[in-house]
Amino acid sequence: MGSNIISMNDFNQELVSKIVKQVMSELEGSNGGTPAIVGQTGVFEKTEDAVQATLVAQKQWVKTSKETKTKVINALRQVVHEYAADFAQRALEETGMGRLEDKIAKHHNVADVTPGLEDLESKSWIGDKGLVVEDYAPYGVIAAVAPSTHPIPVLFNSAAIMIAPGNGVVFAVHPAAKKVSAYAMEIFSRVIQQNGGPANLISMVKEPTMETAAQLFHHPQIPMIVATGGPGPVNAAFAAGKKVVAAGPGNPPVLVDETADIQKAAKYIIEGASFDNNIICIAEKEVFVVSSVFDQFMQAMAKEGAVKLNAQQIAALTKNAILKNDRGEFYASRDFIGKNAAILGRAAGLTLSDDVRMLCGETDFNHPFVHTEQMMPFLPVVRVKDAQEGIDKCYEAEHQYGHTAIIHSNNLDIITQFTQKLDVDIVVVNGTSLSGLGPKAGEAYFSHTLASPTGEGVCTPKDFARVRRLAVYGALKIV
Numbered sequence: 001m002g003s004n005i006i007s008m009n010d011f012n013q014e015l016v017s018k019i020v021k022q023v024m025s026e027l028e029g030s031n032g033g034t035p036a037i038v039g040q041t042g043v044f045e046k047t048e049d050a051v052q053a054t055l056v057a058q059k060q061w062v063k064t065s066k067e068t069k070t071k072v073i074n075a076l077r078q079v080v081h082e083y084a085a086d087f088a089q090r091a092l093e094e095t096g097m098g099r100l101e102d103k104i105a106k107h108h109n110v111a112d113v114t115p116g117l118e119d120l121e122s123k124s125w126i127g128d129k130g131l132v133v134e135d136y137a138p139y140g141v142i143a144a145v146a147p148s149t150h151p152i153p154v155l156f157n158s159a160a161i162m163i164a165p166g167n168g169v170v171f172a173v174h175p176a177a178k179k180v181s182a183y184a185m186e187i188f189s190r191v192i193q194q195n196g197g198p199a200n201l202i203s204m205v206k207e208p209t210m211e212t213a214a215q216l217f218h219h220p221q222i223p224m225i226v227a228t229g230g231p232g233p234v235n236a237a238f239a240a241g242k243k244v245v246a247a248g249p250g251n252p253p254v255l256v257d258e259t260a261d262i263q264k265a266a267k268y269i270i271e272g273a274s275f276d277n278n279i280i281c282i283a284e285k286e287v288f289v290v291s292s293v294f295d296q297f298m299q300a301m302a303k304e305g306a307v308k309l310n311a312q313q314i315a316a317l318t319k320n321a322i323l324k325n326d327r328g329e330f331y332a333s334r335d336f337i338g339k340n341a342a343i344l345g346r347a348a349g350l351t352l353s354d355d356v357r358m359l360c361g362e363t364d365f366n367h368p369f370v371h372t373e374q375m376m377p378f379l380p381v382v383r384v385k386d387a388q389e390g391i392d393k394c395y396e397a398e399h400q401y402g403h404t405a406i407i408h409s410n411n412l413d414i415i416t417q418f419t420q421k422l423d424v425d426i427v428v429v430n431g432t433s434l435s436g437l438g439p440k441a442g443e444a445y446f447s448h449t450l451a452s453p454t455g456e457g458v459c460t461p462k463d464f465a466r467v468r469r470l471a472v473y474g475a476l477k478i479v
Helices: 013-028 047-061 066-082 084-095 100-113 151-163 175-194 210-217 231-239 262-278 291-303 311-321 341-347 387-398 412-422 433-437
Strands: 123-127 130-138 141-146 168-173 202-205 224-228 243-247 253-256 286-290 322-324 330-332 359-362 378-384 404-408 426-429 465-473
Touching: 047 141, 047 168, 047 202, 047 210, 066 084, 066 100, 066 151, 066 175, 084 100, 084 151, 084 175, 100 151, 100 262, 141 151, 141 210, 151 168, 151 175, 151 224, 168 175, 168 210, 175 202, 210 231, 224 231, 231 243, 253 262, 253 387, 262 291, 262 404, 262 433, 286 291, 286 387, 291 359, 291 378, 311 322, 311 341, 311 359, 311 378, 341 359, 378 387, 387 412, 404 412, 404 433, 412 426, 426 433
Parallel strands: 141 168, 141 224, 168 202, 224 243, 253 286, 253 404, 286 378, 359 378, 404 426
Antiparallel strands: 123 130, 130 465, 322 330
């Protein structure tokens, strides 16, 4: 979901090609020996061992009753609730990103609202020519990337929506979150087995690298890849030549026009953009405000607790927090991604309390903070002459990722134009960005896999299932 893979964003195409050749050579020479299992925990020393063990488990799982599958997924929900604070603390300590209280809330939310088997309703038709039944079948074993920004929420969410149709999953976890991921994997594996599921239904490699990810992507017995992250892992997944569900980058813009409830707009923008220090991919990343209400909006932001930076302070923060690669492209410094606003304030020359959740400041449209998925609690705010210019600027800043956009307006024509122009998977109107992914901030279902590049949008178990049809000609017409 979003540009969540940090160190893996630096995939070099020449390096990837070299790794792939090496991987294919190793796979061709594999003898499929006995897996080197680190207990029955789903944690393996080698990619091949993880794949082979999960292949065995998946064949057992697909024959497991729906009642047992539901029991397993519900037991996993419960254990995420039980370990929410523990998982959150470990993730914060290992990755250094986010805020503890938000991470805890994030674990409870994903446990409550991830869809399960209820999403997989079969269909049937009875007519003059007989009976047709359609049901959902698994793909097999899926390779799934888990990011460092939300390691355990993604691990659970992906596992639940992928095993619901009968798949097994081998995870390529992020190296920066490998310890907490292995810790959770062992707990999840134990819960699966205790509730009637097979050992190693979900698995991972203990020491993940670019090489192990490439091995997984190109494994001949893996039919499907789910890539959550930036252009590096997503491009590497597409290069494998398989079915891919890709959750690519996002840079969600916000438009505030003159008809908006300005105080509510400021409140909701801060709520969404500050949550877990802005490492949520759907979170507000840049704001465009119609000139006639710009000053009122900035006053409302201050009233809601945001600290306004002046031009010199913004320049100092930008110098430290936004870097440029050898291709001249801006990117966020890992030293500032997901850090508290107080740490960003220090880079701008301010001493702030850790209770401050958001910084903001006026910039021009071409500022690096406007065009970079920065994932930190600073919002660039840009003046626009009217709502139409704001729509056009939002379109440019979103970069046609097709991800998320937010508008605060009470003009139905402007809301309609905004929605049609931006053509993103999620449009939020007059609310926090968090409401775009459902409970508890809003309605509908939730997923950490927001597949904009491949078109699935907010993913559910249906996106990881094949539709199979049984047609009985001339019989079983019961009336």
